[in-house]
Amino acid sequence: MVEFDVVVIGAGHAGCEAGYATAKLGYKTCLLTINLDVVGQMSCNPAIGGLAKGHIVREIDALGGLMAKIIDKTGIQFRVLNKSRGPAVQSPRAQADKVMYRIEMRKTLEETENLFLIQDIAQEIVVKNAKVEGVMLESGNFIKCQKVIVSTGTFLGGKIFIGDKCYPAGRTNEIPSLTLADNLKDLGFKLTRFKTGTPARVHRDSIDFSKMERQDGDEPPFFFSFDPPERKVEQVPCYLTYTNEKTHEIIFKNIHRSSLFSGLIQGVGPRYCPSIEDKLKKFPDRERHQVFLEPESRFTVEYYVNGVSTSLPVEVQYEYLRTIKGLENVEILRPGYAIEYFSIDPLTLKVSLESKEIEGLYFAGQINGTSGYEEAAGQGLIAGINAALSLRGEEPVVLGRDQAYIGVMIDDLITKGVDEPYRMFTSRSEYRLLLDHYTADKRLMPIGHRVGLVSDERYAKMLKKYETIEKYCKEVLPLSLKKVLTEGFFKVFSEIDKGKTPTFEKLLKRPDISFEKIKPYLKEDYNTSYFIEVETTVKYKGYVDRELKRVKKTKNLEKIKIPENFNYNISGLSREVREKLERVKPQNLAQASRIPGVTPASISIIYLALTKKKR
């Protein structure tokens, strides 16, 4: 027997963040992996970030997590999406070097004090008196511990499908975790079958890039982390092409052979990441679908064919890929496949991501019904932080819906549950304008710092940053254009009516004007490295206030706490509503009001009952 404070089961994106957090916060942590050579592996597309997901990565960074740091060190292309829109919906994305990413991740974890990466398979979580005691491993070793964080990704009862073939696996050619699934069932967890899929990987030299649209990264690259590495990135392009009628014809002809449509697959797949079969079925009239070629690594010849994930037989994959412009002679290195796995019902979790029933047992990532690296990592970090805080005897970190996308995600999971793999969207937040990724540091670094994942130095640097921004807003924005800008500006932007734009602020308010455009004409003393944050303040002025007003309304409901053992057996609540409330056990009235099917009238009844009890 060995003893650890924390055991993390699974070293994917959730597990790495979780293990890093508990270890960094001083607790001896065992990070279990089925294969020590693939830690922090990107099982699907070779990119991190994008809309809403990029926001999450920035939030992870502000809280003191890893994902941003690792991708900054290993990314091979960096772009900010939605640059023509406002700051709240811009989002960074990076093409990852998959090989380097996992090597860098492993290295970072191995260098973390208190953290031990161990190759073994968790067989049983040992629970006594509704409390975690330890983990039994397949090797026969038993680890005694106080906290277990389960982050099994697609490995729990994993099963791969290609056409009519199907075999148990966690990823291609990796063994799944089977006994743990039974163990979780025995512990009272209801397991649901979800499904996801991935497209074929093809050989670089079999692609005719000259027939495709090239897409380059931004120069200079925009990094994810608050303190980015000093690094010159040689950016690698991606390529864009499209399916066509011929492609569709072949897929339609063979669709009955897809495991998805032959009835082999039972699991529910993500609507937001449909297979090419799904897309064609749902939108039979579309003439073409986008296909995006992404390099997997600088060190391999593999390209990821984004947009055509599939569970068709390999020979059909060959056939339809070769109808696509630029892929006429394509060679498949690994076929696309669909994978089914178990996830638990996140309604059984507290907002800390700890099980409501079993003390010391946390869940994070795909096992909670989400999809995506970033979503997993965000949960992993929070589960890790909260496991550590619990060991310290402190209250868990709860991120508000108006504070972070991670907060929105966890609240959605534990309040609404999932009936398909959950993917983050900016529209899931009702306070989108408040959650722009540029200010994730301002919102979340105080929490990361208080917890102990963000160093004093880094925190001070953040405070200084916002001091500078505030000073700039106060002192520079009210100045006249002439004071701030050189003559050159007035020549180039001659259409701007000086009378109507008396101040620099008025100028920035215009959507067609950005710091980036006017930078060359700024008088030197008015230069700041925090342009975008200043711009956000100006551009969203008024609109942000509107949203803040809306937040306030919810905040009032949030203040009305519901005790954990509250008895919902109140006359007036329908049985259906009562059951929902008992399952979710909302922490406050605001959360209760977000449970689907709980009516405003029910909220009033609970409110009455709550206030009555107080008197």
Add this chain to the structure above:
Amino acid sequence: MKNESDTIVAIATPPGRGGVGIVRVSGSNSRLIGEKFFKAKSLSFEHGKMFFGKYSGSVEDTGYLVFFKSPFSYTGEDTVEFHLHGSPFILKSVISDIVESGLARLAGPGEFTKRALFNGKVNLIEAEAINTVISAENSYQAKVLSSLSGKLSDYILSLKSKLVSSIAFLEAQIEYPEEEETENALNDTIPLVEESVNSLKKALNYYEKSRFLFRGVKVVIAGNPNVGKSSLLNAIAGFERAIVTDIPGTTTDSIEVEIEFDGINFVFVDTAGIRKSEGKIEKLGIEKTYKQLEEADLILYLFDPLQLSAEKENFNLPEGFDKFTDKVLKVLNKVDLKDIPYFEGIKISAKENRGIDGLLNKIGSYFKNRDISENFLFSDRQYFALKEALSILEDFLDYAKGDFFPEVGASFLSHAIEVLEGVVGEITTDDILDSVFGNFCLGK
């Protein structure tokens, strides 16, 4: 704090003498109260059955008892109804018997409906309709109301779905910047919002024309000092065919009389005199009077023939009245003293009670002939919520005229939806996503 599970009692039939009077009891003690005060041969408290027997408390009366088992009653709770003779004395005695027994307390206004609402028996709009029907003390109003609640729910739902799909365009553009089919989001969004704006404007206008039904008609009597405004008010109060329901005490600048006439409730308000010589009414500094005029459904503008200097005089309204012209009825008072033949309005003598009949008939038909068939709002709360939604949508269109950030636009629209759903229920952001993925083919 009212305990939601205690038992309440009230007379359920309209006040006054009637054939049958009903006392309704709702709550967990209902059955107990029935057992205590009602004697019948086989009082089994079977759900929905009428038991013939005798009420015996401080008074005795024969009648029926009906028991409704929770949750199948109006309120959703156990309910007992005593159907007795409609004498106010008997009914009031029953109430005091029950309240004195300590088993129930007197219900607050609308409390039965409130319980029905809390117990999920009716939704907010229905509850509102019921309450309006209850407070609508006459048949004409009640008849109109009963059909509205469904219409409103349908309207809000259809408007909401329009706005949700308008947001969906913007959301798709935001979430999938690289997809080709999301490019012209704003072009798709604006017409939907414009449609919504027009439809809201119509709805509000219908209500403005019809709201007299739900809150009564407010008639403001205006005119120079000493034209006989108070005399007219008194004449109306004393008019035999008008049922005077209330005369609140004199306030500093207005006296009100509430009457029911021809099936419609009227409130007549006497304002402080408006001096024509001083010109604009704002100058009078009587803001209250101006507010009364604004809120009025109808203004009776009184002229005094003795104050008019014969031929030269026309019957123009003072300057500040421009914006009210379409709701002003010109009235010539004191015709017993002096008639002006070419005056085309209504002629009365308040002092002599002459022409009051004609005046009221004219007022009555002014409202009764209105086409209110298209209205479906029936409370000011609904009206103001729709008005707020309208103003947010107009802000959106205004914003969309300039350079446009879709996320700011979406923020306007989701705010408008939030306001609208306050009228019926709730929506989550999931609805929007569903709409996005119902209409677009997108993937990563």
